[in-house]
Amino acid sequence: MGRTDLRDAEVIIVGAGIVGAALARALALAEARVTVLDRGASAGGTSAAGEGNLLVSDKGPGPELDLAVLSRRLWQRLAEELPAELGPRFPALEFEAKGGLVVATAPAGADTLLSFAAGQRAAGMDARPIDRAEAAALEPDLTPDREATVYYPEDAQLQPVAATEALLASARRHGARVRQGVTVLGGIRARDALSGVETTAGELRADHVIIAAGPWSADVAETFGVTLPVRPRRGTVLVTTRMPRRIRHKVYDGDYVDAVGSGAATLRTSAVVESTAAGTVLIGSSRERRGFDERIEPAVLAELAGKAIRLFPFLAEAAVLRAYGGFRPFVPDHLPVIGPDPRLSGLWHATGHEGAGIGLSVGTAELVRDLMTGAEPAVAATPFAVDRASLRPYGKGIA
Amino acid sequence: MDPPLTVIVDGEPVPGLAGQTIAGLLLAQGRVAWRVTARRGTPRGLFCGIGVCFDCLVTVNGLRDVRACQRRAVDGDIVETQDERND
Numbered sequence: 001m002g003r004t005d006l007r008d009a010e011v012i013i014v015g016a017g018i019v020g021a022a023l024a025r026a027l028a029l030a031e032a033r034v035t036v037l038d039r040g041a042s043a044g045g046t047s048a049a050g051e052g053n054l055l056v057s058d059k060g061p062g063p064e065l066d067l068a069v070l071s072r073r074l075w076q077r078l079a080e081e082l083p084a085e086l087g088p089r090f091p092a093l094e095f096e097a098k099g100g101l102v103v104a105t106a107p108a109g110a111d112t113l114l115s116f117a118a119g120q121r122a123a124g125m126d127a128r129p130i131d132r133a134e135a136a137a138l139e140p141d142l143t144p145d146r147e148a149t150v151y152y153p154e155d156a157q158l159q160p161v162a163a164t165e166a167l168l169a170s171a172r173r174h175g176a177r178v179r180q181g182v183t184v185l186g187g188i189r190a191r192d193a194l195s196g197v198e199t200t201a202g203e204l205r206a207d208h209v210i211i212a213a214g215p216w217s218a219d220v221a222e223t224f225g226v227t228l229p230v231r232p233r234r235g236t237v238l239v240t241t242r243m244p245r246r247i248r249h250k251v252y253d254g255d256y257v258d259a260v261g262s263g264a265a266t267l268r269t270s271a272v273v274e275s276t277a278a279g280t281v282l283i284g285s286s287r288e289r290r291g292f293d294e295r296i297e298p299a300v301l302a303e304l305a306g307k308a309i310r311l312f313p314f315l316a317e318a319a320v321l322r323a324y325g326g327f328r329p330f331v332p333d334h335l336p337v338i339g340p341d342p343r344l345s346g347l348w349h350a351t352g353h354e355g356a357g358i359g360l361s362v363g364t365a366e367l368v369r370d371l372m373t374g375a376e377p378a379v380a381a382t383p384f385a386v387d388r389a390s391l392r393p394y395g396k397g398i399a
Numbered sequence: 400m401d402p403p404l405t406v407i408v409d410g411e412p413v414p415g416l417a418g419q420t421i422a423g424l425l426l427a428q429g430r431v432a433w434r435v436t437a438r439r440g441t442p443r444g445l446f447c448g449i450g451v452c453f454d455c456l457v458t459v460n461g462l463r464d465v466r467a468c469q470r471r472a473v474d475g476d477i478v479e480t481q482d483e484r485n486d
Contacts, residue, residue, distance in 0.1 A: 241453060241464040242437065244486040279437065279486065319464035321453055 003374045006032040012197055012206040014184050014220050015213035016042035018160060018358055019350050021167035022365035023210055028174035030369055035206075036168070036176060037199060039183040043164035046214040046357065049326020051237060051274065051282050052160040054359040055250070057100045057152035060116065061123035063383035064335055068356070069125075070378050071363030072154055078362060079158070082166040090169065091162045094277040100155030101139060103146050103311060104254040110147035113254040117150045126153050141246050141314050148254075155250050157274060160358045167361075186223040187347070194224070194346030208372065210348040215292075215327040217337075217351035226343050228386070229394035230352045233330035234288045236300050238308070240318040242279030250274045251311060252285075263332060265289035267300060271307035273315075280321065283308040285355070289330065296323050328354045332394055338364050338384035339371055348372075349386055404474035415472045422448070422455050422467035433457060433467070437483035456481055 009032045013020045016038035028034045038044070054075055059065040079095035102117075104110040117127040128151045135142060135149040142149075168178055179201065188196040188203060196205040211228075213220045221228035255270035265288070272284040286300050301323055309316045331337060331352035341347040350368055353360045363379065370377040382388070401416040406424065415424035422445050425433055432442035434456055446454040448468050455467040458479040 241456065242483065242486070243464070317462055319453075319456075319466075 004372065006030045006369075006373055008033060009207045009372075010205055011035070011208045011210065012037060012204060013210045013212055014038075014197075015045075015211070015217075015351075016164075016168065016178055016180065017045055017047040017212065017214055018043070018164040018167065018361040019214070019353065019364055020210075020212040021164045021171065022361040023212055023350055023368055024171035024176045024178070025167045025174070026362075026365035026369045027372070028171045028176040030373060032208075032372075034171065034176035035204065036171070036178045037182045037184055037197075037204075038178075038180050041180050042168055042178060043161045045216070046326050046328060047160050047164045049237075049324060050160055050235070050328075050355065050358060051272070051284055052094075052158045052163070052358055053250070053356065054156040054158060055100065055356065056125060056154045057102055057120075057127070057150075057250075058252075059120075059356075061119055063380060064356070064360075065120075065123065065125070066379040067336075067360050067363045067367070067384075070366070071360050072156065074362040074366065075156065075158070075359070078167075082163075082170060085173070086166060086169055090166060092159070092277070093163050093166060094159035095156065095163075096158070096277070097154075097156045098249050098274075099138075100152040100250040100252070101135065101142070102150045102152065102252055102254055103135075103142065104148040105143065105146050105310060107147050109254040113148050113150060127151075128153075139248060139251060141312055142251065143311055143313055145310075157250060157276075158358070159277070163358065184220060184223060187225070187344070189344075192345060194344055206346070208346055208348055210350055210368065212350045214351060214353075214357065215329040217329060217349070221349075224344060224347055226341055226347065227395035228337065228349065228351070229391055230329045230331055230337065231289065232292055232327035233354060234286070234290055234293070234325060235284065235328055235355060236286045236296060236304065236323060236325045238283040238301055238304050238323050239321045240281040240283070240315070241321045243281065243318065245275050245279065246314065247273055247275045247281060247312060253307060253311060263334075267303075269300070269303045269307060271304070271311050273308050273311055281315070281318065283315075287328075287355075292327060294325060296325050329357070330354050331391070333388075333390035335388075335390075336360060336364065336384055337386050337391075338367055339381055339386065341386050404472060406472050406474070406476040406478055408478045409480055417472075417474075419472050420468055421457060421459065421465075421470050421472050421476070421478055424472050425467065433480040435480075435482040435484055437486050440484050
């Protein structure tokens with residue numbers, strides 16, 4: 001494969017969430033001329049509505065795990081590089097390599113969890129089944145009603161808004177421009193290739209346009225005349241008041257992996273519980289496909305709270321400070337869409353990470369950069385291609 | 400006239416009237432701050448007064464993080480102020 005120099009290539013990134021921010025930094029470092037456009041504010045959509053998960057534990061062997069492992073390694077490095085570059089006045093990323101615990105509270109769930117972990121170990125992951133005493137040492141307040149617990153030392157967490165802004169700030173230092181409040185209206189074509197975009201701020205020239213608009217990516221793609229099977233999937237998170245730290249890891253019930261892998265439109269919940277650096281406890285997670293309906297519903301919150309209390313009984317007395325919801329970019333085959341669009345030369349996608357975009361953003365950005373320059377990517381690109389077989393039923397002109 | 404009641408605030412009896420919130424009772428005593436924040440150790444009391452800001456938190460009968468502005472005082476309540484520097 002020949003290498004392409006990105007020096008002075010004009011790249012427009014649509015979406016200033018964490019994926020767009022990671023792309024902006026990676027491509028600005030590769031000396032492309034980068035402009036990030038967002039119709040609203042940076043880190044104002046999905047990136048601000050999650051928990052800051054950098055999870056490997058919920059992924060079985062396959063391309064998404066490969067991307068997660070790459071991204072986890074990159075975050076470890078960025079957690080030092082970004083603060084060193086941006087200085088002490090920049091808000092902390094709150095990166096914590098805290099590890100995760102997955103708990104099965106029923107015998108049936110225990111078998112599923114342990115065989116899932118065995119598959120992960122076979123793929124080289126650190127997934128350690130631990131006994132009751134070990135689990136109690138890691139999380140003293142965890143429910144004694146548990147059938148199996150698996151410890152994942154590589155799970156981590158960060159503050160996703162701070163991380164997005166840090167990536168954007170670093171990108172700016174390397175020449176990228178970030179324009180907020182600018183909506184993309186469509187593509188400008190020269191012969192069969194994209195030569196720019198039309199926006200509410202006028203026409204902008206581009207050699208490459210990357211759609212990184214999370215759950216809104218299908219709408220953006222439509223303005224370029226291509227279909228994209230990315231849809232919003234709703235998630236809700238409960239936040240307690242600050243408290244002395246009693247939850248040390250990312251702790252979730254074994255149902256979570258099943259809920260993530262489910263394509264069901266109806267409400268799925270599973271407890272995902274963790275403390276933040278600020279002292280609050282975040283309680284997720286729900287998944288429900290209901291378009292862009294923003295209502296927060298007490299029934300969903302009650303289900304989340306009930307499941308969290310099953311994991312940590314002391315939470316029954318915790319005060320709830322607030323709840324927030326967001327939309328995750330859902331793709332029917334549960335893999336992100338990353339890479340060039342063969343239907344329109346110059347158009348790229350970097351979206352569809354569902355609830356894993358914070359973690360996967362930085363690996364996604366390196367993958368796109370490598371595909372653009374013709375370098376050998378660190379992970380295989382074909383499983384993420386927009387024209388893969390498993391997306392064929394979902395869009396016109398997809399493969 | 401509403402019947403009088405007494406709650407114990409940090410070990411001291413404090414008089415109030417039935418129907419008053421714990422925040423109302425503290426304000427009637429001339430106290431405007433009763434919580435201390437964790438990081439900077441700054442004083443907090445009633446800010447929004449309508450249950451939204453969570454600034455006026457106190458511990459009531461052993462349960463922490465109760466919003467003083469939303470909680471009616473009950474005769475005999477044990478109220479402890481929260482110094483969150485100790486968390």
